[in-house]
Amino acid sequence: MCGVGDYLYKLTHYIKTPWAVITSKEADAEDNVFNIVRGWQKNDWPYIKKEVQSLDPEIIHYEYPSVMYGRKLFPNLLPNYLRKEFPKKRLIATVHEYHDASYLGKKRIELTLKHFDEIIVTNIEDKNMLKKKFPKKNFEIIRVGSNIDYDKLTKVSKKELEAELNLGDKKLVTYFGFIDSSKGVENLINSMADCNKSAKLVLATDHDPKNPYHKKINELIVSSGLDIHWTGYLSDEKVSHLLQISDLVVLPFDSPISTRRGSMIAAIGHGCCVVTTGPSEEIFVHQQNCYLMKDNSAKSISESINYLFKNESLLNKIKFEAKKTSKLFEWGIIAQEHDKKYKRIHK
Numbered sequence: 343m344c345g346v347g348d349y350l351y352k353l354t355h356y357i358k359t360p361w362a363v364i365t366s367k368e369a370d371a372e373d374n375v376f377n378i379v380r381g382w383q384k385n386d387w388p389y390i391k392k393e394v395q396s397l398d399p400e401i402i403h404y405e406y407p408s409v410m411y412g413r414k415l416f417p418n419l420l421p422n423y424l425r426k427e428f429p430k431k432r433l434i435a436t437v438h439e440y441h442d443a444s445y446l447g448k449k450r451i452e453l454t455l456k457h458f459d460e461i462i463v464t465n466i467e468d469k470n471m472l473k474k475k476f477p478k479k480n481f482e483i484i485r486v487g488s489n490i491d492y493d494k495l496t497k498v499s500k501k502e503l504e505a506e507l508n509l510g511d512k513k514l515v516t517y518f519g520f521i522d523s524s525k526g527v528e529n530l531i532n533s534m535a536d537c538n539k540s541a542k543l544v545l546a547t548d549h550d551p552k553n554p555y556h557k558k559i560n561e562l563i564v565s566s567g568l569d570i571h572w573t574g575y576l577s578d579e580k581v582s583h584l585l586q587i588s589d590l591v592v593l594p595f596d597s598p599i600s601t602r603r604g605s606m607i608a609a610i611g612h613g614c615c616v617v618t619t620g621p622s623e624e625i626f627v628h629q630q631n632c633y634l635m636k637d638n639s640a641k642s643i644s645e646s647i648n649y650l651f652k653n654e655s656l657l658n659k660i661k662f663e664a665k666k667t668s669k670l671f672e673w674g675i676i677a678q679e680h681d682k683k684y685k686r687i688h689k
Contacts, residue, residue: 346408348489356677359684366410382414404435406454421457432687436462465602466624487673490608493582516588518546519605526594526638533643534568542569549574585612593618594638613665615657617646631663
């Protein structure tokens with residue numbers, strides 16, 4: 343699934359409001375999941391309309407954007423079709439990652455939102471930007487939770503994982519999440535040359551030999567001659583175990599940290615000390631529940647890692663506060679906020 347698919351899977355397993363999902367044919371068919379949409383084109387509309395008529399919901403909740411929509415225009419026009427065909431039904435939208443969208447991506451989101459009065463956003467950056475575009479619409483922040491559940495690590499599994507990583511007595515610095523040119527991974531690799539020699543970097547992310555950027559990263563690792571381990575795909579349970587043994591998690595994004603970052607939410611949910619790019623507009627506070635860098639240069643990364651390894655009391659304090667902060671992103675709370683929202687707009 344894409345990120346939105348994972349998000350919906352989690353959300354629908356926690357909310358108490360009766361629900362059904364109309365989605366792409368590629369999605370798994372489960373109870374209340376109707377995977378009828380073949381290509382998110384105009385010719386899908388009769389099937390979508392028929393399913394909505396059959397389900398007869400009181401509220402239609404639209405999630406946008408999604409990888410499965412591609413760059414097709416129909417998903418941007420679909421809310422207009424829904425409003426015209428079902429004028430008595432309440433429409434609500436959740437916007438995912440407006441802040442980081444391209445210029446064209448932002449315009450497509452804005453076109454989509456014209457047909458909604460009630461809009462959920464997942465972070466303050468999106469709310470502030472969209473409120474300027476649509477001052478009369480009602481925006482509400484409801485957080486995104488982690489897609490990585492905590493899976494308790496046994497002593498045996500810990501030893502096996504440490505042996506698999508050839509960790510020895512070294513301190514574990516972990517990056518996890520998708521890799522692309524905006525994630526600062528090249529700088530992270532280069533930073534390790536100036537890090538404490540007891541540090542070992544693990545990239546916990548998919549490794550696709552056909553991906554040109556992945557190939558570039560692999561070549562950089564080889565040429566560096568540094569102790570760097572690229573895991574390739576890991577199950578959610580394995581990611582959870584890796585986070586539990588990590589001394590630091592480093593997420594050196596090109597853009598400042600935000601509550602929309604699933605890797606950040608997962609890391610603090612496991613009580614990790616996260617080094618990432620600042621500043622933060624909400625929740626994440628430097629040297630309180632994370633360690634914020636002024637930029638994501640290799641120099642800033644290495645200095646941050648070395649500083650925290652020299653200041654163990656600060657590192658442990660950040661871990662403790664991060665775990666407390668993670669309660670804001672628990673799926674139970676997120677589901678409750680959705681249930682409350684549905685009740686309010688259904689009155």
